[in-house]
Amino acid sequence: MSTPSPLREQREAMVDALLRWFAEAARPLPWREERTPYRVWVAEVMLQQTQVEKVKRYYAAFLRRFPTVEALAAAPLEAVLKAWEGLGYYRRARALHRAAQTIVAEYGGRLPDEVSALRRLPGVGAYTAGAVASIAFGQAAPAVDGNVRRVMARVLAHPAPPRAEIEEAVSLLLPADEAGTFNEALMELGATVCRPRHPQCRRCPWRPFCRAHREGAPEQYPAPKGRPALPHYDVVAAVIIGEEGRVLLAQRRAEDMLGGLWEFPGGKREADETREAALRRELLEEMAIHIEVGEPLIEMEHAYTHFRITLTAFRARLVAGEVRCLECDAFLWADEADLERLPMSVTDRRIATLVAPLLGTRLTAGEGRATSPT
DNA sequence: GAAACGTGGGC
DNA sequence: TGCCCAAGTTT
Numbered sequence: 001m002s003t004p005s006p007l008r009e010q011r012e013a014m015v016d017a018l019l020r021w022f023a024e025a026a027r028p029l030p031w032r033e034e035r036t037p038y039r040v041w042v043a044e045v046m047l048q049q050t051q052v053e054k055v056k057r058y059y060a061a062f063l064r065r066f067p068t069v070e071a072l073a074a075a076p077l078e079a080v081l082k083a084w085e086g087l088g089y090y091r092r093a094r095a096l097h098r099a100a101q102t103i104v105a106e107y108g109g110r111l112p113d114e115v116s117a118l119r120r121l122p123g124v125g126a127y128t129a130g131a132v133a134s135i136a137f138g139q140a141a142p143a144v145d146g147n148v149r150r151v152m153a154r155v156l157a158h159p160a161p162p163r164a165e166i167e168e169a170v171s172l173l174l175p176a177d178e179a180g181t182f183n184e185a186l187m188e189l190g191a192t193v194c195r196p197r198h199p200q201c202r203r204c205p206w207r208p209f210c211r212a213h214r215e216g217a218p219e220q221y222p223a224p225k226g227r228p229a230l231p232h233y234d235v236v237a238a239v240i241i242g243e244e245g246r247v248l249l250a251q252r253r254a255e256d257m258l259g260g261l262w263e264f265p266g267g268k269r270e271a272d273e274t275r276e277a278a279l280r281r282e283l284l285e286e287m288a289i290h291i292e293v294g295e296p297l298i299e300m301e302h303a304y305t306h307f308r309i310t311l312t313a314f315r316a317r318l319v320a321g322e323v324r325c326l327e328c329d330a331f332l333w334a335d336e337a338d339l340e341r342l343p344m345s346v347t348d349r350r351i352a353t354l355v356a357p358l359l360g361t362r363l364t365a366g367e368g369r370a371t372s373p374t
Numbered sequence: 375g376a377a378a379c380g381t382g383g384g385c
Numbered sequence: 386t387g388c389c390c391a392a393g394t395t396t
Contacts, residue, residue: 047391
């Protein structure tokens with residue numbers, strides 16, 4: 001396809017207006033303080049599908065814990081997942097860890113500066129490669145994220161511009177000597193002015209160049225995408241406290257959803273089952289043990305990306321069998337310190353918070369009475 | 375190309 | 386309340 005000529009003709013004016021606006025309006029963000037390639041890379045991975053305000057709460061702590069590529073590469077994966085706890089899309093943390101090891105092994109601990117090499121690192125796609133190459137290394141590469149897609153959809157008044165068309169348009173505008181600043185400015189414009197709803201066209205440096213604004217309905221671009229309704233499942237989990245006052249946890253398989261995180265074992269209820277029966281079946285299938293299910297401890301609603309659940313955690317007691325991991329990567333009888341240390345998803349973290357005070361004393365399931373300490 | 379992959383804020 | 390969606394990547 002060909003880029004509309006207006007963009008080509010107005011290139012200089014558009015670049016100039018955007019950069020002047022950004023010099024004035026750029027938010028002070030933690031990852032804009034020191035632009036080392038490592039810091040830029042970590043920020044860009046954290047920012048994938050994640051709002052700036054949330055990343056702010058993790059970024060400094062993560063860099064304190066893993067100050068260099070070498071430190072990240074040398075750390076146990078579990079520590080990286082712990083630093084990621086609550087951020088979501090945990091595959092990113094595993095990929096970041098693996099990529100750090102690749103960078104140490106193959107690039108002497110320095111991030112590669114070219115898009116093609118960056119792109120080969122796990123967790124680095126077209127956007128992140130362009131962002132790191134341009135922001136950290138000054139390469140003239142486009143970085144097309146959701147903000148840029150929306151801004152360009154409006155500038156071009158195209159309901160659903162293909163990625164290639166957006167990259168072509170951005171590349172046409174991209175100033176070779178300020179590519180990183182330009183990319184950041186374009187994202188900043190989308191995030192703060194050209195927002196999904198109620199775009200602030202009065203404050204927009206690109207208003208004179210925007211076809212959607214001329215048409216009078218910028219909010220119509222890009223066209224919303226219809227989504228199927230999320231299926232719902234009943235999920236059950238077991239809080240099994242053994243005679244040592246420790247609770248049974250399982251580590252989710254690395255390749256599964258929430259891979260590598262620790263959980264209270266359990267699973268989905270099937271259509272013809274009670275929740276109690278489902279829990280007994282799951283513990284037999286996953287951990288090879290027979291349990292007696294006690295009273296529910298907590299119930300919560302939670303929405304994942306593509307389904308919703310009602311999660312009920314039950315007290316339970318080990319009746320027979322020896323614990324083995326049939327459908328998990330590891331298991332552990334956890335004390336209070338383990339509960340705090342191990343990485344968990346938000347739902348299991350809530351159960352853990354509730355369970356922690358019950359540990360360390362010899363409690364019998366369903367009894368609620370402490371025996372004398374040993 | 376479509377589906378999978380977390381979480382929480384905003385309306 | 387329920388739905389949208391955010392600095393995307395992988396399979």
